[in-house]
Amino acid sequence: MNKKRSFASDNWSGVCPEIMQALVEVNADHNPAYGELEDPANKAAIEKFKSHFGENISVFFVYNGTAANVLGVGQLMHSYHAVVTAKTAHINEDECAAPEKFLGSKIIEIETDDGKITANQVKPFLKSIGFQHHAQPKVISISQVTEMGTIYTADEIRELADFAHDNNMFLHLDGARIANATVALNTDFKSITTDTGVDVLSFGGTKNGLMFGEAVVFFNKELAKDFEYFRKQGMQLHSKMRYISVQFDRYLSDNLWKTNALAANKMAQRLATSLAQFSALHITQEVKANGLFVLMPEELITKLQKEYFFHIWNESPKDEMGRKEVRLMCSWDTTEEDIEGFVKLLKQYLK
Numbered sequence: 277m278n279k280k281r282s283f284a285s286d287n288w289s290g291v292c293p294e295i296m297q298a299l300v301e302v303n304a305d306h307n308p309a310y311g312e313l314e315d316p317a318n319k320a321a322i323e324k325f326k327s328h329f330g331e332n333i334s335v336f337f338v339y340n341g342t343a344a345n346v347l348g349v350g351q352l353m354h355s356y357h358a359v360v361t362a363k364t365a366h367i368n369e370d371e372c373a374a375p376e377k378f379l380g381s382k383i384i385e386i387e388t389d390d391g392k393i394t395a396n397q398v399k400p401f402l403k404s405i406g407f408q409h410h411a412q413p414k415v416i417s418i419s420q421v422t423e424m425g426t427i428y429t430a431d432e433i434r435e436l437a438d439f440a441h442d443n444n445m446f447l448h449l450d451g452a453r454i455a456n457a458t459v460a461l462n463t464d465f466k467s468i469t470t471d472t473g474v475d476v477l478s479f480g481g482t483k484n485g486l487m488f489g490e491a492v493v494f495f496n497k498e499l500a501k502d503f504e505y506f507r508k509q510g511m512q513l514h515s516k517m518r519y520i521s522v523q524f525d526r527y528l529s530d531n532l533w534k535t536n537a538l539a540a541n542k543m544a545q546r547l548a549t550s551l552a553q554f555s556a557l558h559i560t561q562e563v564k565a566n567g568l569f570v571l572m573p574e575e576l577i578t579k580l581q582k583e584y585f586f587h588i589w590n591e592s593p594k595d596e597m598g599r600k601e602v603r604l605m606c607s608w609d610t611t612e613e614d615i616e617g618f619v620k621l622l623k624q625y626l627k
């Protein structure tokens with residue numbers, strides 16, 4: 277067993293060879309910094325985004341997903357506004373209160389079983405609108421794939437966007453894993469974003485083969501007005517911008533995003549099929565993309581983690597058998613051997 281393999285997260289994997297090659301190639305001569313002065317790398321990447329999402333978008337590169345979420349959402353609101361999102365959302369639970377600190381805004385969380393929210397669940401919070409003592413709900417934020425491995429259909433996204441717009445709100449989509457969702461739905465990026473009425477998208481790539489970098493995509497240029505100043509003030513203007521741009525240019529060419537996401541999703545299906553033979557385990561969410569959520573006995577978790585690391589997702593025992601929920605993530609580079617190795621360990625410990 278190679279101890280350096282894991283199911284911890286899709287950003288534990290390395291950079292895919294095509295992206296590494298693109299980075300090597302761009303690492304020559306001089307190039308305008310900050311994406312300025314018609315920087316060819318930046319221009320090419322933005323053109324690629326337009327070919328996938330349509331001409332009427334504005335794209336800005338940042339370092340990471342937390343920044344894409346905070347700045348993308350922050351562009352649409354004042355500090356007296358609120359973001360409505362699932363309790364499990366990354367923006368709510370895993371950003372160390374960056375939105376609260378940098379935007380000074382309230383996050384309203386909705387309890388869910390599967391990480392997905394509906395317009396009906398947002399509706400009760402609308403009673404605050406117009407009441408000067410309450411933060412004003414302004415942005416609905418959803419994740420695609422969700423933090424529970426589930427996926428919104430295009431119709432579900434459209435319903436939330438329509439609901440947001442009918443109530444003078446915006447829809448933000450955290451697409452840290454949008455490639456995995458897109459291939460799982462057997463669709464394209466545009467059909468689940470531009471065409472559904474999403475206002476701003478955090479477009480991720482780090483979990484699908486990039487080294488670093490995210491994109492904030494606005495679907496209405498008016499909404500992007502002055503965002504470059506907000507990004508700079510938010511400390512997210514990368515000076516050697518070409519190293520982000522070139523990755524997105526390559527990622528969005530020749531279906532690289534699709535190849536990587538299909539590989540990760542396929543391995544998650546393979547893992548789910550293999551785990552079904554063990555009665556001591558129970559998969560809690562339908563496996564749609566590249567993540568599995570699994571109830572496991574605690575002593576088994578401890579033994580497995582020593583050899584093949586993964587995260588406990590919920591520390592509280594989830595059932596009468598005292599099993600805890602863990603998350604097993606597959607990456608663009610997860611192999612059949614990884615799965616076989618993991619299953620071999622399970623057989624050894626569960627016999």
Ligand SMILES: Cc1ncc(COP(=O)(O)O)c(C=O)c1O
Nearest residue numbers: 340341342343366419423450452
């Ligand atoms: C749903 C989701 N959104 C955003 C992010 C991006 O986070 P980071 O700031 O680590 O790039 C992650 C990473 O774990 C994520 O899972």
